[in-house]
Amino acid sequence: MASLENATRTAEGVVVKGFVISPVVEQCAGCDRVRDFEGEQFCSSYPSPASKWAGGRCNFATHVKAQTTAAAKVNPLKASKRAAKGR
Numbered sequence: 055m056a057s058l059e060n061a062t063r064t065a066e067g068v069v070v071k072g073f074v075i076s077p078v079v080e081q082c083a084g085c086d087r088v089r090d091f092e093g094e095q096f097c098s099s100y101p102s103p104a105s106k107w108a109g110g111r112c113n114f115a116t117h118v119k120a121q122t123t124a125a126a127k128v129n130p131l132k133a134s135k136r137a138a139k140g141r
């Protein structure tokens with residue numbers, strides 16, 4: 055795993071370019087943006103991975119495919135009406 059660039063350990067925590075950063079969360083496991091620093095894993099793209107996952111899938115995750123497919127977007131009510139007409 056690549057190591058985190060420009061990181062320093064300070065009293066407040068690990069700091070990159072003036073930002074205190076938080077370790078990755080378990081959902082980040084396998085993501086290409088995870089970086090190692092002193093035995094802990096951090097995200098190379100976000101200072102706070104937990105907040106990236108708080109509202110659903112992290113939009114920068116490289117290891118999780120988007121869940122929405124064309125089929126999932128079909129409105130089920132309209133689809134059943136269309137099916138009924140076809141009888």
Ligand code: SF4
Nearest residue numbers: 082085097103112115
């Ligand atoms: S890009 Fe998202 S999933 Fe990947 S390590 Fe960063 S916060 Fe985690």
